[in-house]
Amino acid sequence: xxxxxxxxxxxxxxxxxxxxxxCSFPSSNFYALHWYRWETAKSPEAxxxxxxxxxxxxxxxxxxxxxxxxxxxxxxxKGSQPEDSATYLCALDRGSTLGRLYFGRxxxxxxxx
Amino acid sequence: xxxxxxxxTHLIKTRxxxxxxxxxxxxxxxxxxxxxxxxxxxxxxxxxYYREEENGRGxxxxxxxxxxxxxxxxxxxxNALELDDSALYLCASSFVPAGTYEQxxxxxxxxxxx
Numbered sequence: 001x002x003x004x005x006x007x008x009x010x011x012x013x014x015x016x017x018x019x020x021x022x023c024s025f026p027s028s029n030f031y032a033l034h035w036y037r038w039e040t041a042k043s044p045e046a047x048x049x050x051x052x053x054x055x056x057x058x059x060x061x062x063x064x065x066x067x068x069x070x071x072x073x074x075x076x077x078k079g080s081q082p083e084d085s086a087t088y089l090c091a092l093d094r095g096s097t098l099g100r101l102y103f104g105r106x107x108x109x110x111x112x113x
Numbered sequence: 114x115x116x117x118x119x120x121x122t123h124l125i126k127t128r129x130x131x132x133x134x135x136x137x138x139x140x141x142x143x144x145x146x147x148x149x150x151x152x153x154x155x156x157x158x159x160x161x162y163y164r165e166e167e168n169g170r171g172x173x174x175x176x177x178x179x180x181x182x183x184x185x186x187x188x189x190x191x192n193a194l195e196l197d198d199s200a201l202y203l204c205a206s207s208f209v210p211a212g213t214y215e216q217x218x219x220x221x222x223x224x225x226x227x
Contacts, residue, residue: 004155034215034216036218041220042220043117043217043218043219043220043221044203044218046215046216046217049215089155089156091155091156096169098144098161098163098168098169098207098209099144099146099161099207099209099216100158100161100169100171101146101148101156101158101205101216102158103148103155103156103157104155105153105154105155106155
């Protein structure tokens, strides 16, 4: 069984707060790490695909870092807004079957105005 | 939006019945993967189709089967439904070969088995 762990399970913050989540994964057979943002009743939306140790990616107020040697990735949201409320999923790609992803359970973020 | 659609949105079936879920991939994508998300869990890989052939399967029994068609559509079939099959079913399409196989997900089909 391959465990991809995300913490915390849920998070409630005030508008304007900055926040971060963690994704932990086995460091062996690493190929890529995906972050998705998933709003209720919508399709999961790809945020980042990260492949190299030390990678840092940024999209607007959201950024992510990757440490493949110790098996973790952080997702940061600066100045959270109510529209950031969603579930954030990370998924590990080990490069075996073409693009098979191993997902964590997600972090559910609620941003209060 | 990802351009990947799924139908139906919701479905209620009785234990023992059979169900077919449908997915329409992004144009040009030659790979489709199916995932099951049970309540409180992350999505779990069911199987993947590449150029209309099954290309890998997760820990799901043979009563889960699929088809991929040349027109970028695909199906997930589940026979002899069990209560534990109640879940959200997601399909994801991608183009292979590509660097990091970025996958584009549909919104899912919610299946309830009673």
